[in-house]
Amino acid sequence: MRHLSLALFALTLSRPSFAQNPIAFTGAKIIPIAGPEIDSGVLVIDHDKILAVGPAASTKIPDQATRIDASGKIIMPGLVDSHSHIGAPEGGDSSAPIQPDVRVLDSINVKDAHFAKARAGGITTANVLPGSGHLLSGQTLYLKLRPGKTIEELLIKLPDGRIAGGMKMANGTNSRRPPPFPGTRAKSAALDREEYIRAQEYRDKILAAKGDASKLPPRDLRMEGLVEVLDGKRTVQFHTHRSDDIMTVIRLSQEFHFHVVLHHVSEGWMVADEIAKAKVPVSLIVIDSPGGKEEAKNAALFTGAALDKAGVLFGFHTDDPITDSRLFLRSAALAVRGGLSREKALYGLTMANARIIGLESRIGSLEPGKDADFILLSADPLSTYTHVLETWIEGKKVFDHSDPKDRLYATGGEGASHDQSPVSLEEEDEQVRQ
Amino acid sequence: MKLAIAFLLFIASASAQNLAIQGETVYTMAGPPITNGVLLIEKGKITRVGPASQVTIPNGYETHSAKIVTPGLVDAHSTVGLTGYLNVPTDQDQLERSAAVQPELRAIDAYDPRERLIEWVRSFGVTTMNTGHSPGALVSGQTMVVKTRGNTVEEAVIVPAAMVAASLGNEGLAEKEKSPGTRGKEAAMLRTEFIKAQEYMKPASKKTDAKSRERDLKTETFVRVLKGELPLLVTVNRTRDIMTAIRLAKEFNFNLILDGCAECDMVLDEVKASGYPVIVHPTMERASEETENISFEAAAHLQAAGIPYALQSGFESYVPKTRVILFEAAVAAANGLTFDQALASITINAAKLIGVANRVGSLEPGKDGDIALYDGDPFEYASHCIGVAIEGKMVSTAKQ
Numbered sequence: 067m068r069h070l071s072l073a074l075f076a077l078t079l080s081r082p083s084f085a086q087n088p089i090a091f092t093g094a095k096i097i098p099i100a101g102p103e104i105d106s107g108v109l110v111i112d113h114d115k116i117l118a119v120g121p122a123a124s125t126k127i128p129d130q131a132t133r134i135d136a137s138g139k140i141i142m143p144g145l146v147d148s149h150s151h152i153g154a155p156e157g158g159d160s161s162a163p164i165q166p167d168v169r170v171l172d173s174i175n176v177k178d179a180h181f182a183k184a185r186a187g188g189i190t191t192a193n194v195l196p197g198s199g200h201l202l203s204g205q206t207l208y209l210k211l212r213p214g215k216t217i218e219e220l221l222i223k224l225p226d227g228r229i230a231g232g233m234k235m236a237n238g239t240n241s242r243r244p245p246p247f248p249g250t251r252a253k254s255a256a257l258d259r260e261e262y263i264r265a266q267e268y269r270d271k272i273l274a275a276k277g278d279a280s281k282l283p284p285r286d287l288r289m290e291g292l293v294e295v296l297d298g299k300r301t302v303q304f305h306t307h308r309s310d311d312i313m314t315v316i317r318l319s320q321e322f323h324f325h326v327v328l329h330h331v332s333e334g335w336m337v338a339d340e341i342a343k344a345k346v347p348v349s350l351i352v353i354d355s356p357g358g359k360e361e362a363k364n365a366a367l368f369t370g371a372a373l374d375k376a377g378v379l380f381g382f383h384t385d386d387p388i389t390d391s392r393l394f395l396r397s398a399a400l401a402v403r404g405g406l407s408r409e410k411a412l413y414g415l416t417m418a419n420a421r422i423i424g425l426e427s428r429i430g431s432l433e434p435g436k437d438a439d440f441i442l443l444s445a446d447p448l449s450t451y452t453h454v455l456e457t458w459i460e461g462k463k464v465f466d467h468s469d470p471k472d473r474l475y476a477t478g479g480e481g482a483s484h485d486q487s488p489v490s491l492e493e494e495d496e497q498v499r500q
Numbered sequence: 501m502k503l504a505i506a507f508l509l510f511i512a513s514a515s516a517q518n519l520a521i522q523g524e525t526v527y528t529m530a531g532p533p534i535t536n537g538v539l540l541i542e543k544g545k546i547t548r549v550g551p552a553s554q555v556t557i558p559n560g561y562e563t564h565s566a567k568i569v570t571p572g573l574v575d576a577h578s579t580v581g582l583t584g585y586l587n588v589p590t591d592q593d594q595l596e597r598s599a600a601v602q603p604e605l606r607a608i609d610a611y612d613p614r615e616r617l618i619e620w621v622r623s624f625g626v627t628t629m630n631t632g633h634s635p636g637a638l639v640s641g642q643t644m645v646v647k648t649r650g651n652t653v654e655e656a657v658i659v660p661a662a663m664v665a666a667s668l669g670n671e672g673l674a675e676k677e678k679s680p681g682t683r684g685k686e687a688a689m690l691r692t693e694f695i696k697a698q699e700y701m702k703p704a705s706k707k708t709d710a711k712s713r714e715r716d717l718k719t720e721t722f723v724r725v726l727k728g729e730l731p732l733l734v735t736v737n738r739t740r741d742i743m744t745a746i747r748l749a750k751e752f753n754f755n756l757i758l759d760g761c762a763e764c765d766m767v768l769d770e771v772k773a774s775g776y777p778v779i780v781h782p783t784m785e786r787a788s789e790e791t792e793n794i795s796f797e798a799a800a801h802l803q804a805a806g807i808p809y810a811l812q813s814g815f816e817s818y819v820p821k822t823r824v825i826l827f828e829a830a831v832a833a834a835n836g837l838t839f840d841q842a843l844a845s846i847t848i849n850a851a852k853l854i855g856v857a858n859r860v861g862s863l864e865p866g867k868d869g870d871i872a873l874y875d876g877d878p879f880e881y882a883s884h885c886i887g888v889a890i891e892g893k894m895v896s897t898a899k900q
Contacts, residue, residue, distance in 0.1 A: 354827055355620050357585025358819030367900075387786050388819055392796075393831070399881030450879050451834045476796075477835060480766055483792035 088112040090127040093137030099417050100431035109141055111438035114460035119432045143432050144190025144439030145394050146419035148349040149329050149383030152180035157196020157203030163247045164261050166291030168204035170196050174217050177485040184391035185211050185465040186476035188441040188454040193423050198236035198305040206232040208423045212459055233295050236305035238361045255314055262322045265292035301325040307361035309333040316344045327422050332365040338376035347422050348380035352397040367404030374410050381418035399448040518542055519892045520561040521871050523569030529848040529862040541869030544891035549863050564887050571863050572627025572870030574850035575825045576779045577812035579634045581611040585821045594634035600674045603664045604717035605641030607632030611653045617822050622648040623900040624826045625872030625885045630854040634815040635667040635735035645856055649890045663733040669741040670790050687744055694752045697722035731755035737762035737790040746774045762791040768805050777808035777853050782823045783831040800836025810850035830879035
């Protein structure tokens with residue numbers, strides 16, 4: 067009986083999505099990011115993709131579309147967080163400072179309430195990384211924050227079949243620890259260089275084998291991870307604060323020709339021109355006061371403005387739990403307080419981060435053909451008083467402020483931080499009967 | 501030459517003490533906001549507050565204008581000045597771990613008035629702080645009330661001993677193998693100290709004369725708590741710890757201030773019935789372990805229940821090294837508090853709660869000339885604080 071009802075349940079789940087009509091949101095102010103803001107706009111989605119976006123006067127709504135009146139609301143792309151630790155991701159252990167074989171994929175708790183809180187904050191895609199206590203702590207994941215029961219349901223598959231993600235590295239003080247970890251900055255860089263040189267040699271052996279299996283070197287998971295970096299298939303997401311550490315990252319990336327994103331960059335404003343010259347993008351944190359650690363002593367609200375002035379591509383990140391995913395919009399607003407333009411602030415929450423994780427063809431803006439990831443806001447995205455009303459991922463509503471269960475995650479309160487308990491089979495049966 | 505210097509000093513002090521502030525909207529916190537308001541400050545004290553039509557700025561007053569004018573902000577609980585921004589052992593003086601109960605530790609002996617975080621919070625409008633020893637020990641030491649100015653603590657302090665800071669629950673536990681190691685032990689140790697203080701207060705008999713002449717700084721401080729001179733500021737988050745704090749306060753009849761109180765929501769009726777006020781956790785404090793049930797709406801719920809409360813920046817052990825109460829009030833204003841209620845929680849209500857409302861917290865004649873100037877709604881993220889005065893002297897004009 068239970069098996070039967072579960073099967074029925076599966077059918078009821080999937081059937082509507084096949085039969086679903088396009089949905090048209092009307093009357094909202096739309097911030098497409100890809101173009102100017104539209105005062106009275108229309109957003110049409112068809113299943114998981116955006117069908118059309120534009121002014122009410124010139125945007126065709128299909129006859130069969132379900133219309134949703136969003137008058138008085140703001141619609142913008144789902145937010146992309148380029149640095150987060152939701153889901154309790156684990157990277158390498160204390161056995162070595164460089165562990166490119168370790169994947170956060172094998173550690174994330176998708177039931178962690180932080181996922182629900184991130185959706186309540188309007189975040190639809192996040193780069194989930196291991197910590198910064200290693201020179202290289204492991205492979206990161208670029209996740210769609212779909213409400214899933216398994217990590218597999220949140221993954222993003224790339225056209226070549228690989229799972230989207232980066233490689234976490236760090237320099238400065240966090241990775242300075244007792245041996246076998248480095249004790250100085252110079253040692254940190256030396257260990258990094260040694261490892262990449264080994265990876266180059268490993269790759270050379272593979273290339274020399276020219277596909278002949280008998281000549282291939284034995285598989286080495288650690289080297290395989292680094293070869294993906296050397297081949298440009300895996301971007302290095304590099305934790306770095308101090309201006310000299312930032313320059314060290316640039317130096318390493320140029321020596322080994324890897325794609326890199328500078329993360330946190332508390333002193334980025336001091337070397338903004340150098341970052342721009344190196345054409346390296348930045349994932350920026352905005353914090354309420356400087357310090358808390360020696361290398362963040364010069365953190366400033368004007369860093370975003372300084373990077374922008376220098377021409378650096380940069381997006382914001384939460385570094386959740388350092389800042390709260392539910393307040394991600396606030397990071398951009400504080401950068402505006404520090405002198406950044408509104409346009410660049412909103413770009414830094416969306417498209418800049420999509421580019422930083424290489425998914426700009428799928429997410430980051432409201433354009434036909436892109437994933438239907440978007441949020442509805444009660445008012446201007448940069449206002450303190452604004453609330454995220456709804457979060458949609460690939461055409462499905464995944465957060466609704468008017469639903470008390472969802473609202474709990476938005477406000478906090480009793481039970482808001484517990485792991486989300488799985489729906490019991492009995493409850494599922496009940497739902498099917500209804 | 502001497503004369504010239506004296507003259508310059510005269511000019512400096514004159515300009516420092518006669519200040520006029522014009523605001524498109526002036527929130528006095530002692531009545532409805534004043535449109536096109538003017539505020540006069542003479543010799544550090546407010547002398548006039550009213551609409552421009554009624555208050556003329558005398559000649560020679562240093563004049564500043566802003567869209568929004570509020571009282572200098574009052575942070576009801578901070579550790580800034582004992583905690584430094586670098587967060588290295590040498591600039592962290594908020595917690596001494598050698599013993600679980602050390603109420604004799606004075607904040608005035610640990611405050612660095614040149615600490616950069618003081619300048620930081622001041623640049624957002626904070627002029628008064630209740631700062632001192634942090635949570636993290638059963639009784640960690642005293643707090644004091646300072647103005648965010650001065651090269652020495654003597655120039656900063658307005659109440660040298662304001663409260664005694666204590667913690668229950670995980671925050672009150674000692675390190676491994678030391679007491680208290682459980683919640684039951686925490687309460688037992690506190691009760692033991694208060695009973696000792698009760699004994700200490702008894703008139704000395706001949707028998708105990710010699711002993712009673714030996715001063716005991718620790719017990720003397722608890723005596724001040726029992727006498728009602730110093731409130732016990734108890735950091736608690738779990739409901740059971742909130743109830744323990746109330747139980748002890750009723751037993752020994754001391755002034756309790758509940759601090760943090762992440763689960764106040766879950767025992768709101770009991771907190772209300774106790775009559776004790778709450779310095780509620782920063783709105784944006786992280787949810788973890790004992791604060792897992794924390795809510796952005798905590799302040800709104802206290803407000804609705806009619807419980808006296810103020811907001812705080814609290815203690816931060818990592819990044820950011822301090823919160824800014826302006827920001828915490830802003831998020832509270834977006835989560836159930838009205839603008840006026842949120843502003844009161846970091847001005848007049850905070851001043852009342854830490855016992856300095858006779859001097860600060862509102863803009864009224866006779867009060868200190870502590871003012872914050874903003875170029876827009878102070879709670880909007882993208883507004884700026886554009887000026888801060890303490891006792892009639894502009895101490896910050898940075899656009900922050």
